[in-house]
Amino acid sequence: MKIFSQQQLPDIDAATIQEQNIKSIDLMERAAQYVSLYLSSLSYSRYVIFAGPGNNGGDALAVARLLAAKEGNNITAYLFNIGKGLSSNCEANRNRLAECPNVSFTEITEKFEPPQLSEDAVIVDGLFGTGLNKPLNGGFGALVQFFNASPAHIVSIDMPSGLMCENNAQNVRNHIVRANTTITLGAPKIAQLMADNHEFVGKLIVADIGLSDGKSKGLDSNYEFTDKEDIKNIIRERDSFGHKGSFGHSLLIASTYGMAGAAILATRACLRSGVGKVTVRTPHRNNNILQIAIPEAVLNLDSHEKHFSSPINTDDYNALAIGPGLGTSHDTAVAFIEQVRRTRIPLVIDADGLNILADHKGWIQQIPSDTILTPHFREMQRIGSHCTDSYSALTEAQEMAVKHSFFIILKGHFTAICTPEGKTFFNSTGNSGMATAGSGDVLTGIICALLAQKYTQTEACRLGVYIHGLAGDIAANKLGETSLIASDIIEAIPEAFLQLSAKDAEKAPSPDFLILK
Numbered sequence: 001m002k003i004f005s006q007q008q009l010p011d012i013d014a015a016t017i018q019e020q021n022i023k024s025i026d027l028m029e030r031a032a033q034y035v036s037l038y039l040s041s042l043s044y045s046r047y048v049i050f051a052g053p054g055n056n057g058g059d060a061l062a063v064a065r066l067l068a069a070k071e072g073n074n075i076t077a078y079l080f081n082i083g084k085g086l087s088s089n090c091e092a093n094r095n096r097l098a099e100c101p102n103v104s105f106t107e108i109t110e111k112f113e114p115p116q117l118s119e120d121a122v123i124v125d126g127l128f129g130t131g132l133n134k135p136l137n138g139g140f141g142a143l144v145q146f147f148n149a150s151p152a153h154i155v156s157i158d159m160p161s162g163l164m165c166e167n168n169a170q171n172v173r174n175h176i177v178r179a180n181t182t183i184t185l186g187a188p189k190i191a192q193l194m195a196d197n198h199e200f201v202g203k204l205i206v207a208d209i210g211l212s213d214g215k216s217k218g219l220d221s222n223y224e225f226t227d228k229e230d231i232k233n234i235i236r237e238r239d240s241f242g243h244k245g246s247f248g249h250s251l252l253i254a255s256t257y258g259m260a261g262a263a264i265l266a267t268r269a270c271l272r273s274g275v276g277k278v279t280v281r282t283p284h285r286n287n288n289i290l291q292i293a294i295p296e297a298v299l300n301l302d303s304h305e306k307h308f309s310s311p312i313n314t315d316d317y318n319a320l321a322i323g324p325g326l327g328t329s330h331d332t333a334v335a336f337i338e339q340v341r342r343t344r345i346p347l348v349i350d351a352d353g354l355n356i357l358a359d360h361k362g363w364i365q366q367i368p369s370d371t372i373l374t375p376h377f378r379e380m381q382r383i384g385s386h387c388t389d390s391y392s393a394l395t396e397a398q399e400m401a402v403k404h405s406f407f408i409i410l411k412g413h414f415t416a417i418c419t420p421e422g423k424t425f426f427n428s429t430g431n432s433g434m435a436t437a438g439s440g441d442v443l444t445g446i447i448c449a450l451l452a453q454k455y456t457q458t459e460a461c462r463l464g465v466y467i468h469g470l471a472g473d474i475a476a477n478k479l480g481e482t483s484l485i486a487s488d489i490i491e492a493i494p495e496a497f498l499q500l501s502a503k504d505a506e507k508a509p510s511p512d513f514l515i516l517k
């Protein structure tokens, strides 16, 4: 699913109207139908609708009319017409609503007497959407503070009012609506996917209102939201005639003595992700624990008792992941950069690999092109130079990916994959239970397995991050987010692959057919 910028959205609207031969007010009606359907599904009977002067307000007034058409709903609507007048579709919906007998409707042109809002009411926030051009202030700022202080449940249409679509570094945070739920139209907006805006967005629901993909107007976007359909186009069926060799050989370089768990988690996840064979290079003293924990893995023992100290030849392997639990001692750092510099196979750098780079920023130049780096926000802050919030971390990751020809997986609630071509793919799976020790090691193992199976870097990043999140969701459904641990994610990887594999889902159409393997 493409994500278009604030600037492009009016053109997408226009393309939709032209391609589908509809009027813009019909598109607004479609949006309002989705929103009112959602609102009706909530167990509230009192809805207080706040409409602004633009099309976001138009949506809200249409929602008020549609909700009022349902018996038993108690609807109050306020339209704030205090500036330069209303957009034409907002005005048209004001006129339609004025004819509705069972709505208490007030158009505010000067003074506003705020209603009592109790916890049994829903505030429908239709003040401002994607047309916001500067932070809210004055009366609208005060109105937002009134919403946020009330005990009512808040549902925002398209955007929490006051939130800019992309960069909110200069915004006034207490003038942004703190929604319980945001129903966004068409596709998510970038700002809604940033961790530090979660307090405003709440639960994010995307209403597919059938918007154009922009092709007819030559519109393209560097942002995509990866959904199940995209993943089904990436994932390949396993070759029935394949053997261990044809599914690749992954090499993991991981763990000091005392951190063996990182290597174990990454290796198990790698083995569960379809690779033919996995070798782990780890210090001598990790021998017993790894042999016992993962009988399927081959060990390549570093001569040092306790840490990684010498690089190895990677010619016999198809992909390398380095970093989980690796440690950052001087000896290890030198071996790390030597290993990375000489590696010619697809490469993933994670965890302590990233910490070593943060300690030696000059070494970043020496990392081969097409390497995958997997920082979370704090690691990005450490390897980068100027990120202070989620959006600046994203822009820094994008710049670094283009400058050095890296793939940067910026891990978070909506993990972002930044490519050397300047594209960014947001992931749609995963949950907060996955913010737990070892979860990153699991992701590294999965991606290393996919690279060894000859998925391209873009495919391995998108598929790996999606599978990791889906496995986390499957595990959380069974166990709850609170108790989730990294091993549970690994346990759920098979089910995640099963859900995505067309072949595994294939059934004989009747008992007369026998599908041979």
Ligand SMILES: NC(=O)C1=CN([C@@H]2O[C@H](COP(=O)(O)OP(=O)(O)OC[C@H]3O[C@@H](n4cnc5c(N)ncnc54)[C@H](O)[C@@H]3O)[C@@H](O)[C@H]2O)[C@H](O)CC1
Residues within 6 Å of the ligand: 009, 012, 013, 027, 028, 031, 052, 053, 054, 055, 056, 057, 058, 059, 087, 127, 128, 129, 130, 131, 132, 133, 134, 135, 136, 137, 140, 157, 158, 159, 185, 186, 211
């Ligand atoms: N394709 C879609 O996704 C559809 C979206 N719809 C809805 O339309 C809005 C966007 O409408 P637009 O009229 O462009 O913008 P807004 O309603 O958000 O606001 C415009 C209005 O507000 C004034 N304004 C802007 N910033 C400020 C400010 N800081 N303070 C005060 N006033 C401000 C501006 O001058 C205008 O008057 C989208 O979000 C959806 O909700 C369609 O209805 C369906 C298709």
Ligand SMILES: [K+]
Residues within 6 Å of the ligand: 056, 125, 126, 127, 128, 129, 156, 157, 158, 159, 160, 161
């Ligand atoms: K809104």
